[in-house]
Amino acid sequence: MSTPNPGNEGKPLFVFPAFHNRVPLLLAPVLAIAPIAVIAAVWYWFSPWFTDVGYQPEQPVAYSHKLHAGDLAIDCRYCHVGVEKGAHAGVPPTQTCMNCHTNVKKDSPYLLPVRESWASGKPVEWVRIHKTPDYAYFDHSIHVNAAIGCESCHGRIDQMVEVWQDQPLSMGWCLDCHKAPENHLRPKGTSTVMGYTPPGGDQLALGEKIKKEARINPPINCSGCHR
Amino acid sequence: MATHDSQSETIFPPPLVSGNHTFHSVTEAVCSVVEAPPSKGWIASFLVALMGLGILGISVGWLIWEGTGVWGLNQPVSWGLAIVNFVFWVGIGHAGTLISAILFLFRQKWRTSINRFAEAMTIFAVMCALVFPTIHVGRVWLLYWALPIPNQMGMWPNFKSPLLWDVFAVSTYFTVSLLFWFTGLIPDLATLRDRAKSKVAYWAYGIASLGWRGANRHWQNYEKAYLILAGLSAPLVLSVHTIVSFDFAVSVIPGWHTTIFPPYFVAGAIFSGFAMVITLAVPARKIFKLEDFITVRHIENMNKIILTTGMMVGYAYAMEFFIAWYSASEYESYTFVNRAFGPYAWAYWIMVSCNVITPQLFWSKKIRTNMTWSFILSIFVNIGMWFERFVITMSLHRDFLPSAWDYYTPTMWDFGCFIGTFGLFFTLFLLFLKFLPSIAIAEVKGVMPQADPHWEGYGHHGDHGHEAQPAHATADKGGHHG
Numbered sequence: 001m002s003t004p005n006p007g008n009e010g011k012p013l014f015v016f017p018a019f020h021n022r023v024p025l026l027l028a029p030v031l032a033i034a035p036i037a038v039i040a041a042v043w044y045w046f047s048p049w050f051t052d053v054g055y056q057p058e059q060p061v062a063y064s065h066k067l068h069a070g071d072l073a074i075d076c077r078y079c080h081v082g083v084e085k086g087a088h089a090g091v092p093p094t095q096t097c098m099n100c101h102t103n104v105k106k107d108s109p110y111l112l113p114v115r116e117s118w119a120s121g122k123p124v125e126w127v128r129i130h131k132t133p134d135y136a137y138f139d140h141s142i143h144v145n146a147a148i149g150c151e152s153c154h155g156r157i158d159q160m161v162e163v164w165q166d167q168p169l170s171m172g173w174c175l176d177c178h179k180a181p182e183n184h185l186r187p188k189g190t191s192t193v194m195g196y197t198p199p200g201g202d203q204l205a206l207g208e209k210i211k212k213e214a215r216i217n218p219p220i221n222c223s224g225c226h227r
Numbered sequence: 228m229a230t231h232d233s234q235s236e237t238i239f240p241p242p243l244v245s246g247n248h249t250f251h252s253v254t255e256a257v258c259s260v261v262e263a264p265p266s267k268g269w270i271a272s273f274l275v276a277l278m279g280l281g282i283l284g285i286s287v288g289w290l291i292w293e294g295t296g297v298w299g300l301n302q303p304v305s306w307g308l309a310i311v312n313f314v315f316w317v318g319i320g321h322a323g324t325l326i327s328a329i330l331f332l333f334r335q336k337w338r339t340s341i342n343r344f345a346e347a348m349t350i351f352a353v354m355c356a357l358v359f360p361t362i363h364v365g366r367v368w369l370l371y372w373a374l375p376i377p378n379q380m381g382m383w384p385n386f387k388s389p390l391l392w393d394v395f396a397v398s399t400y401f402t403v404s405l406l407f408w409f410t411g412l413i414p415d416l417a418t419l420r421d422r423a424k425s426k427v428a429y430w431a432y433g434i435a436s437l438g439w440r441g442a443n444r445h446w447q448n449y450e451k452a453y454l455i456l457a458g459l460s461a462p463l464v465l466s467v468h469t470i471v472s473f474d475f476a477v478s479v480i481p482g483w484h485t486t487i488f489p490p491y492f493v494a495g496a497i498f499s500g501f502a503m504v505i506t507l508a509v510p511a512r513k514i515f516k517l518e519d520f521i522t523v524r525h526i527e528n529m530n531k532i533i534l535t536t537g538m539m540v541g542y543a544y545a546m547e548f549f550i551a552w553y554s555a556s557e558y559e560s561y562t563f564v565n566r567a568f569g570p571y572a573w574a575y576w577i578m579v580s581c582n583v584i585t586p587q588l589f590w591s592k593k594i595r596t597n598m599t600w601s602f603i604l605s606i607f608v609n610i611g612m613w614f615e616r617f618v619i620t621m622s623l624h625r626d627f628l629p630s631a632w633d634y635y636t637p638t639m640w641d642f643g644c645f646i647g648t649f650g651l652f653f654t655l656f657l658l659f660l661k662f663l664p665s666i667a668i669a670e671v672k673g674v675m676p677q678a679d680p681h682w683e684g685y686g687h688h689g690d691h692g693h694e695a696q697p698a699h700a701t702a703d704k705g706g707h708h709g
Contacts, residue, residue, distance in 0.1 A: 014429065014433035014436075039376060039377055042378070170379060171381050
C-alpha cells in the first residue's frame with residue numbers, strides 16, 4: 001500500500017492484498033453449493049412435512065379415536081356424516097355423542113364437557129387439526145366415492161388416542177396422488193376400512209384395474225383445485 | 228488551399244471529438260463532472276426525481292397493501308398500464324444495447340461518446356420495466372414461483388408460456404447489459420481512483436476498478452472481454468423485444484395474433500430507445516459542457532436512426548391494416564377499424580402523429596442538426612411509443628363478443644406507478660451522472676484525431692498541410708478500436 005502513486009501524489013497506490021487472488025477459487029464452490037443448499041433447506045424445513053405433520057392439539061374432551069373407531073369399530077361415517085355427500089366430513093354435534101352416552105358411561109367425569117354442552121346447547125369447541133387453505137378447493141365426497149381410503153390422508157385413526165396430522169396436506173403431496181391415484185384406490189365401499197390390505201397384497205394391480213374401470217382421471221391443472 | 232479544405236470537409240465527416248482536446252483535457256472534462264460538488268441544477272433535478280421515486284413508493288406500497296384491485300383492470304381489459312409501461316421501458320433499453328454491442332461490432336466509432344450514457348439508460352430502463360411484472364402479481368413475495376426452482380409444492384412454471392420466456396429474456400438482458408456496462412467502466416473507474424481526493428472515493432473507486440493498472444495485459448484481457456460481451460449482447464437486441472412481442476402474438480386476440488409483431492416491436496424498441504438517448508443527451512451535453520464529445524454529428528446520426536426506424540414502424544402500422552383487410556377475418560378487420568375510429572381513436576391518432584408524421588421532419592438536415600428540434604421531436608417519439616403500446620393493449624376492450632365489450636380507464640394508482648418509474652429512472656440516472664464518468668474516457672481517446680499515429684497536430688499543422696487530410700481520414704475510418 002505504500003508504493004508511490006504517479007497519478008495522485010497525495011495517495012498511495014491502490015493495491016489489493018495478495019490473498020484476493022484466492023477469492024475466485026473460494027467463491028466458486030460456495031456459489032455452486034449455496035443455491036442447492038438453500039433450495040434443499042427450504043424444500044424440507046419450509047414444507048408442511050416439517051411444519052404440519054404431527055400437529056396434535058389438546059382437545060376439550062378426552063375423546064379417544066382408538067377406543068371408538070379402533071376397539072369398538074364404529075364406522076367413521078357414524079359421526080362424520082357429511083363425508084359421502086359434501087365437501088366437509090363434518091364434526092358431529094353433541095347429539096351424536098349423547099345417542100350412546102345417555103346410557104353408556106353416563107356419569108364419567110371425562111364426559112362432563114359433553115354433558116355440559118348437552119345441557120347448555122353450546123357446542124363443544126373441538127380444535128381443528130386438518131386444514132386446507134381457502135384457495136384450495138377440496139371436496140371429501142369425490143375422494144371417498146372414488147374409493148380413496150380415509151387412512152390414505154388421515155393415517156391410522158383407529159390407533160390414535162388423540163388425533164394428530166399424519167400427512168402434510170401440501171400441494172406437492174396432493175399432486176403425488178393426483179398423478180398416481182392407483183397407489184391408493186380401493187374397491188367401492190372399503191374407504192372407511194382401516195389397515196386395508198388389497199387382495200393378494202398387490203395394491204398397484206388393484207389400483208390400476210379400478211382406475212381403468214372407473215375411469216379415474218384426477219385433475220392436475222391449476223383450476224382443478226384453485227377454482 | 229481553401230478549396231482543398233472544403234473538399235476534405237465533404238468527403239470526410241467531422242471529427243468525433245471537437246475542440247482540439249489533448250488526452251489530459253478529455254480526462255479533465257469528464258472527471259470534473261464527477262469531482263466537482265453537485266451543481267444547484269443537479270440538486271434541484273435530484274429532488275424532483277426523488278419526489279417521483281416517492282410517488283412510486285406510495286403507489287406500489289398501496290398496491291401491495293390493498294391488492295391489484297386498486298388498478299383499473301377488469302374484464303375484458305385484463306392487461307392495462309402495467310404491461311404498457313413494461314413494454315415501454317424495455318423498449319427504451321434497446322438503444323443502449325444496439326449502441327454498445329451492434330455498433331461496436333460494426334466498428335461504428337461514433338458510438339464511443341454516447342455508449343456509456345446509453346448503456347446506463349438501458350440498465351435503468353430495464354429496472355423500471357422490471358417493476359411492473361414484479362408488482363402485477365399482487366403477492367410480490369411469491370414472485371419466485373415464476374422461476375424453475377425445485378420445491379415441495381410441486382410448482383413448476385409453464386414452459387409453453389411466452390410470459391415465462393419473458394422472465395428469462397429480460398433477466399438475461401439485464402445481467403448481460405450490467406456486465407457489459409461494468410466491464411467498460413473499469414478503466415475509467417481506475418482513472419477516478421487515481422485522481423480521488425477523499426478517502427471514500429479512493430476506496431469506492433479502488434474496489435470497483437478491480438485493481439486496474441492500465442497494463443498491456445489488462446488492456447488485452449479487457450478488449451477480449453468487451454468483444455465477447457458485445458457478441459453476447461448483439462443477439463439480445465433482436466431477441467428481447469421479439470419475446471416481449473410474443474406475450475401478445477402467441478395469444479389469439481385479434482390485433483395481437485400476427486407474425487409481424489417481432490420485427491415491428493424490435494424496430495419500435497430501437498426507435499424509442501434512440502429517442503430517449505436524445506432526450507437525455509441533449510440537455511446533459513449542455514449542462515455538463517460535453518459538447519466536444521457528444522457532437523452535432525452524434526445527434527444527427529441518432530436522428531437518422533430515428534427517422535429510419537420510425538418509417539419501419541409506420542410501415543408496420545400500414546401492414547397491420549392491410550393484413551386485417553386481406554385476411555377477410557371479421558374480427559381482425561373490426562379490431563383495426565375500431566382502433567382508428569373507435570373509443571380509443573384518440574390514442575391511435577396520437578400514436579400515428581408522434582411516431583410516423585413528426586419524425587419525417589428529420590429529412591431536413593437543418594432540423595436534425597438543431598438541438599432544440601431534436602429534443603422536442605424525441606419527446607414526441609417517447610409519447611408516441613408509449614401510446615403505441617397502449618393502443619396495442621387496448622385491442623382487448625372489444626374482442627369477439629360485443630356483450631363483453633368495455634372501456635378501460637386507468638386509476639390514479641395506475642398513473643402513480645407509471646409516473647413513479649420516471650422518478651426511479653431519473654434518480655438512478657442523476658446518481659450515475661454524478662458518481663460515474665458519463666463518457667467512456669479511455670475509449671473516446673482512441674477515436675480522437677490526436678490518437679492517430681500520423682496525426683500532425685499541436686502547433687506544427689502548417690508544415691504538413693497536405694498530409695493532414697489522409698491522417699484525418701484514418702482517424703475516422705481506419706485503425707482499430709481502443
